[in-house]
Amino acid sequence: MAALIEIEKLTKRFGSFTAVDEVSFTVDRGEVLGFLGPNGAGKSTTMRMLAGFMPPTAGTARICGADVVENGVEAKRSLGFLPEGAPTYPEMSVTGFLRFTASIRGFSGSERDDRVALAMAQTQLEGVRLQPIETLSKGFKRRVGLAQALLHDPPVLVLDEPTDGLDPNQKHEVRELIQRMAPTKAIVISTHILEEVDAVCTRAIIIARGKVIVDAPPRALEVAGQSLEQVFRRLTLGQEAA
Amino acid sequence: MGGMIRRLGDLLAAAWLMWGPSRSTPLPWHGACVVAKRELAAYFATPVAYVFIVIFLVLAGALTFTLGGFFARGQADLMPFFSFVPWLFLFLVPALTMRLWAEERRHGTIELLLTLPLPQWQAVAGKFLAAWAFCGIALALTFPLWITVNVLGKPDNGVVLTGYVGCMMIAGAYLAVGAAVSAATKNQVIAFVLAVAICFVFAAAGSPVITEFLSNRLPVLAEVARGLSVADRFGGFTRGVIALRDLVYFGSFIGFWLFVNAVVLDLKKAD
Numbered sequence: 001m002a003a004l005i006e007i008e009k010l011t012k013r014f015g016s017f018t019a020v021d022e023v024s025f026t027v028d029r030g031e032v033l034g035f036l037g038p039n040g041a042g043k044s045t046t047m048r049m050l051a052g053f054m055p056p057t058a059g060t061a062r063i064c065g066a067d068v069v070e071n072g073v074e075a076k077r078s079l080g081f082l083p084e085g086a087p088t089y090p091e092m093s094v095t096g097f098l099r100f101t102a103s104i105r106g107f108s109g110s111e112r113d114d115r116v117a118l119a120m121a122q123t124q125l126e127g128v129r130l131q132p133i134e135t136l137s138k139g140f141k142r143r144v145g146l147a148q149a150l151l152h153d154p155p156v157l158v159l160d161e162p163t164d165g166l167d168p169n170q171k172h173e174v175r176e177l178i179q180r181m182a183p184t185k186a187i188v189i190s191t192h193i194l195e196e197v198d199a200v201c202t203r204a205i206i207i208a209r210g211k212v213i214v215d216a217p218p219r220a221l222e223v224a225g226q227s228l229e230q231v232f233r234r235l236t237l238g239q240e241a242a
Numbered sequence: 243m244g245g246m247i248r249r250l251g252d253l254l255a256a257a258w259l260m261w262g263p264s265r266s267t268p269l270p271w272h273g274a275c276v277v278a279k280r281e282l283a284a285y286f287a288t289p290v291a292y293v294f295i296v297i298f299l300v301l302a303g304a305l306t307f308t309l310g311g312f313f314a315r316g317q318a319d320l321m322p323f324f325s326f327v328p329w330l331f332l333f334l335v336p337a338l339t340m341r342l343w344a345e346e347r348r349h350g351t352i353e354l355l356l357t358l359p360l361p362q363w364q365a366v367a368g369k370f371l372a373a374w375a376f377c378g379i380a381l382a383l384t385f386p387l388w389i390t391v392n393v394l395g396k397p398d399n400g401v402v403l404t405g406y407v408g409c410m411m412i413a414g415a416y417l418a419v420g421a422a423v424s425a426a427t428k429n430q431v432i433a434f435v436l437a438v439a440i441c442f443v444f445a446a447a448g449s450p451v452i453t454e455f456l457s458n459r460l461p462v463l464a465e466v467a468r469g470l471s472v473a474d475r476f477g478g479f480t481r482g483v484i485a486l487r488d489l490v491y492f493g494s495f496i497g498f499w500l501f502v503n504a505v506v507l508d509l510k511k512a513d
Binding site for chain 1: 272273276277280283284287288349350351353354356357358359360361508511
């Protein structure tokens with residue numbers, strides 16, 4: 001069976017600037033892919049194309065076999081996506097917002113309420129369920145975005161910086177949640193936090209200037225006694241100097 | 243008010259579940275309905291709704307009774323009110339639409355909305371329908387005028403009804419223009435000014451100043467201008483006539499601008 005996420009020579013150009021340059025990789029069920037790279041390397045752009053938000057200039061992306069451009073709605077059904085900055089409608093309550101996304105995904109009645117309740121339990125949002133999202137702290141907002149992505153139990157999760165703005169305890173919770181879900185899903189997370197890669201990822205891709213420069217398990221990267229951070233600096237800075 | 247609207251929405255949804263066709267497969271426009279419901283609730287969750295409705299009612303009332311000479315005319319109809327609606331909407335509707343896509347961009351929610359499993363046209367249609375329903379609520383709240391003419395005389399209520407239908411058509415036309423413009427620019431001020439300008443062109447195209455100017459120089463264009471004029475078409479509705487060609491005109495006008503909205507959104511969503 002084909003991998004849940006298949007990306008082939010995905011390219012995005014803005015004018016003469018190439019943000020993502022022929023990126024290819026696949027992610028299978030049970031894999032947690034850490035997507036690393038300096039700011040502006042093309043991580044978010046790649047994720048946006050994978051989520052069907054931004055049309056690629058060239059190349060293809062498929063989620064569960066459905067092309068994100070040709071068959072976008074089908075691909076999006078199998079996808080849970082946390083966009084960069086975890087955007088939410090500020091005037092809505094947490095419950096209202098999650099019900100809205102659940103309704104669009106075709107859930108109704110008690111099934112919808114059960115899904116919303118489960119997603120809130122997974123992300124520890126029960127305490128603020130009736131609060132307007134704009135009154136919540138950054139960490140809570142991030143978890144609302146995460147709850148929205150998990151709600152329909154999708155086979156594919158694409159999370160753009162899921163632990164950004166969370167305190168150490170919350171980070172720990174989210175990592176545990178990702179690990180718990182990992183065996184049944186294909187997960188891509190982008191992050192700046194290198195120990196996170198060690199903690200949850202089965203594989204790491206380092207991207208710089210739109211190109212994949214490393215694709216290997218985190219342990220294989222830490223060769224010859226170098227920490228992941230040293231490897232990251234050597235690879236990405238070397239690339240920049242070149 | 244917000245709670246009331248939500249309850250009304252739930253009631254309609256419940257009615258649909260009871261009497262609508264079996265829900266084993268979601269309706270083709272299910273997503274548009276969900277988006278519309280959320281949008282409409284959002285109007286009432288912020289001061290936008292209340293400011294819009296109050297200003298609309300105050301201006302409509304004031305203009306009808308002063309400039310319109312509601313009492314002095316000695317006729318039991320809503321002509322003075324209807325004659326001001328296109329001009330009020332010219333400013334108020336773009337104020338409603340300027341935030342339509344700009345706000346989604348500012349909060350980043352456009353990325354969320356357009357990565358949910360619904361076709362893009364449904365997001366466009368949902369937003370439009372919510373704004374249209376909102377204009378309908380504002381218009382419905384002018385009912386004291388209708389009661390007044392019925393107390394004072396014997397108006398032709400059929401004509402009043404077609405007049406209101408005409409108002410909804412005007413609102414729909416301006417909303418569709420405003421929504422498309424809002425998709426094209428991140429800046430709300432630009433969205434407002436451009437939408438007013440484009441709506442004004444369609445509102446004024448049939449006015450004597452323009453058509454006389456054109457018929458003296460380019461008679462062909464004068465006919466075109468009159469044909470494109472929103473105000474000219476509206477006139478028929480206020481006289482109690484719902485002509486099929488006017489409905490077709492407004493339908494295709496709205497359809498065209500919503501199509502522009504979808505295309506522009508596709509091109510500019512990631513900016």
